[in-house]
Amino acid sequence: MGMLDDFKDKAEDLVEKAKDVGEDLVDKAKDLIDGNEDKVAEGIDKAADIADEKTGGAHTDKIEAAADKAKDLLDDE
Numbered sequence: 001m002g003m004l005d006d007f008k009d010k011a012e013d014l015v016e017k018a019k020d021v022g023e024d025l026v027d028k029a030k031d032l033i034d035g036n037e038d039k040v041a042e043g044i045d046k047a048a049d050i051a052d053e054k055t056g057g058a059h060t061d062k063i064e065a066a067a068d069k070a071k072d073l074l075d076d077e
Helices: 003-033 037-054 060-076
Strands: none
Touching: 037 060
């Protein structure tokens, strides 16, 4: 096995570990959100308001659409 094969194997292992960490983070986030959807939705709205203020209203439509999509995802869980 050559050096490139070793590198490829290590990269594949790293990708698998990253996927596991990502899945763990998603599970933890879902656990934290569960039962707190209203508070999370309020946080999304506050973040959207701050982003809109910081951009001077130049991207209001996009910011509101992103906030609405994020809140829709709360309803899906």
